[in-house]
Amino acid sequence: MHRRSAVSEDEDPLTLAIAPPPNETPAEREHRLFEERKAKEISDRIDEEINAQRLAEKKENPVRVLLLGQSESGKTTTLKNFQLINSPKAFKAERASWRAVIQLNVARSIRIIIDAMSRAQQASSSAPSSPVTPSSLDDVSIPEAENEQLPTLTAEHLKLKMRLSPLLQVEESLWRRLSPSTAVQIETSHLSSITNVPLPTRPKEVYVQSTMPWKSTFSRLMSTSSRDSSESDTGIDFDDPKDPGVILNNCAEDMIKLWHDPTIRELLSALRIRLEDTPGFFLDDLERITASRYVPSDDDILKARLKTMGVSEHRFVLKTGNLVSRDWRVFDVGGARSLRAAWAPFFELINAIIFLAPLSCFDQSLIEDPSVNRLEDSILLWRSIVSNHLLRSVELILFLNKCDILKAKLESGVQFSKWVISYGDRPNTFDGTSKYMKKKFGTILRNNSPMPRTFYCHFTSVTDIQSTFQILENVKDFIVRRNLAVSHMLIFSCLILTGAFCWTLVRNVA
Numbered sequence: 001m002h003r004r005s006a007v008s009e010d011e012d013p014l015t016l017a018i019a020p021p022p023n024e025t026p027a028e029r030e031h032r033l034f035e036e037r038k039a040k041e042i043s044d045r046i047d048e049e050i051n052a053q054r055l056a057e058k059k060e061n062p063v064r065v066l067l068l069g070q071s072e073s074g075k076t077t078t079l080k081n082f083q084l085i086n087s088p089k090a091f092k093a094e095r096a097s098w099r100a101v102i103q104l105n106v107a108r109s110i111r112i113i114i115d116a117m118s119r120a121q122q123a124s125s126s127a128p129s130s131p132v133t134p135s136s137l138d139d140v141s142i143p144e145a146e147n148e149q150l151p152t153l154t155a156e157h158l159k160l161k162m163r164l165s166p167l168l169q170v171e172e173s174l175w176r177r178l179s180p181s182t183a184v185q186i187e188t189s190h191l192s193s194i195t196n197v198p199l200p201t202r203p204k205e206v207y208v209q210s211t212m213p214w215k216s217t218f219s220r221l222m223s224t225s226s227r228d229s230s231e232s233d234t235g236i237d238f239d240d241p242k243d244p245g246v247i248l249n250n251c252a253e254d255m256i257k258l259w260h261d262p263t264i265r266e267l268l269s270a271l272r273i274r275l276e277d278t279p280g281f282f283l284d285d286l287e288r289i290t291a292s293r294y295v296p297s298d299d300d301i302l303k304a305r306l307k308t309m310g311v312s313e314h315r316f317v318l319k320t321g322n323l324v325s326r327d328w329r330v331f332d333v334g335g336a337r338s339l340r341a342a343w344a345p346f347f348e349l350i351n352a353i354i355f356l357a358p359l360s361c362f363d364q365s366l367i368e369d370p371s372v373n374r375l376e377d378s379i380l381l382w383r384s385i386v387s388n389h390l391l392r393s394v395e396l397i398l399f400l401n402k403c404d405i406l407k408a409k410l411e412s413g414v415q416f417s418k419w420v421i422s423y424g425d426r427p428n429t430f431d432g433t434s435k436y437m438k439k440k441f442g443t444i445l446r447n448n449s450p451m452p453r454t455f456y457c458h459f460t461s462v463t464d465i466q467s468t469f470q471i472l473e474n475v476k477d478f479i480v481r482r483n484l485a486v487s488h489m490l491i492f493s494c495l496i497l498t499g500a501f502c503w504t505l506v507r508n509v510a
């Protein structure tokens with residue numbers, strides 16, 4: 001060991017440790033200085049890397065979550081839950097826009113009934129019936145309706161139908177309000193499969209181009225009114241004579257009468273139109289929704305249906321337990337087949353995917369392709385996601401969704417095994433069918449993932465705010481913990497490197 005030169009007591013021990021040895025020759029000094037320069041270069045490089053990583057974590061490293069699943073699987077509804085939990089003010093500010101969507105959903109349901117009535121009128125006339133396009137109602141196949149015995153409508157029904165015709169204008173007016181430019185468009189191909197009623201005026205579903213700010217556009221429209229009656233917290237001008245709520249309110253009694261009429265129910269049943277099962281169904285709440293000062297509840301907003309086109313990004317600052325707030329980006333995408341190509345560019349950006357597979361649709365076919373069963377489509381989609389190499393280090397969380405509808409369907413007697421043949425003669429219960437499907441999705445993950453992954457799965461009904469709140473909190477915790485674990489592993493590796501370097505330095509000097 002080198003002997004150090006004599007030092008005073010208050011000299012810094014670190015200075016002492018790295019002080020040059022006494023009687024150092026010029027050659028030794030040169031060698032020492034060379035080694036020290038080399039060590040410093042390495043040290044500076046490590047410092048730079050650690051700083052860059054800290055910066056990235058602080059500023060540019062939000063948690064990115066992608067919502068995936070087929071159309072109507074519940075992606076946008078899950079996003080609404082995120083908004084409700086994490087930015088309730090923004091959620092509240094959008095009530096005016098969602099009120100319009102709900103009114104549109106109501107007008108559309110009534111339009112479907114009116115179309116069905118026209119169909120019954122045609123059937124009862126002597127004219128030969130129009131050809132029927134093989135189609136589906138929300139993916140449930142409709143029989144050859146012209147062969148069905150449709151109930152005869154009375155003069156009272158026809159009067160009712162006529163009195164409800166202003167609702168068609170409500171649809172038009174809402175579309176105009178929701179689409180001042182091209183933000184909202186009509187997808188006729190989708191709606192033509194809602195019913196096989198061969199009429200020129202079919203009900204249409206509205207969709208938003210997610211890149212367009214349709215909500216703010218609508219809110220702006222609302223707030224341009226100079227009326228004092230605008231309720232600032234809802235953004236709704238109840239006294240605006242052009243508010244579609246006025247016509248809905250005037251037609252309320254007739255709509256309720258129509259929906260509860262036994263002949264109409266018989267007609268819908270004969271055409272196998274199950275409005276209760278269609279997204280955006282509000283006919284059981286007509287009294288409340290058509291009230292003159294109706295403001296949508298949180299539940300109403302979650303039930304409202306507006307199809308998504310393209311991809312949209314939503315930002316939140318989320319707190320997780322005692323952990324610091326993190327910037328979150330949640331991406332909501334359109335799930336229709338023609339839109340799925342738009343998902344891929346996000347695969348390299350994201351930390352986690354919440355994949356929604358609706359279990360209730362086991363007896364339905366895809367709107368885009370009636371030859372494909374919807375549950376089967378979800379399974380194939382899940383397989384392609386879990387086996388994707390680009391996504392191998394992305395956390396996957398599966399939501400087996402629409403459990404409430406699955407329960408109701410099974411309780412009403414629909415046989416799961418009739419559609420999922422492999423289920424065999426197991427009991428037709430929610431417990432049995434849901435566990436069976438969970439196992440199936442889990443096996444697909446195990447057999448197809450490029451590297452071993454844990455299977456994270458939740459049974460969800462994302463229109464249920466309470467249960468979804470708890471699930472999203474768990475998901476949030478899980479994603480943050482996994483992210484931190486990865487960051488800690490990186491920091492830990494850097495610390496080991498730094499430690500090893502310091503040890504080498506001290507040994508060289510000693």
Ligand SMILES: Nc1nc2c(ncn2[C@@H]2O[C@H](COP(=O)(O)OP(=O)(O)OP(=O)(O)O)[C@@H](O)[C@H]2O)c(=O)[nH]1
Pocket residue numbers: 069070071072073074075076077078279280281302303304305306307308309333334335336401402403404405460461462463464
């Ligand atoms: N009863 C019930 N309805 C649900 C559930 N999840 C979603 N819905 C409803 O199903 C409809 C479709 O849900 P969305 O969230 O719009 O579906 P999406 O996946 O965003 O569909 P696209 O935008 O077409 O890709 C909406 O009317 C929702 O209210 C659920 O768990 N239970």
Ligand SMILES: [Mg+2]
Pocket residue numbers: 075076077306307308332333334335
């Ligand atoms: Mg959507």
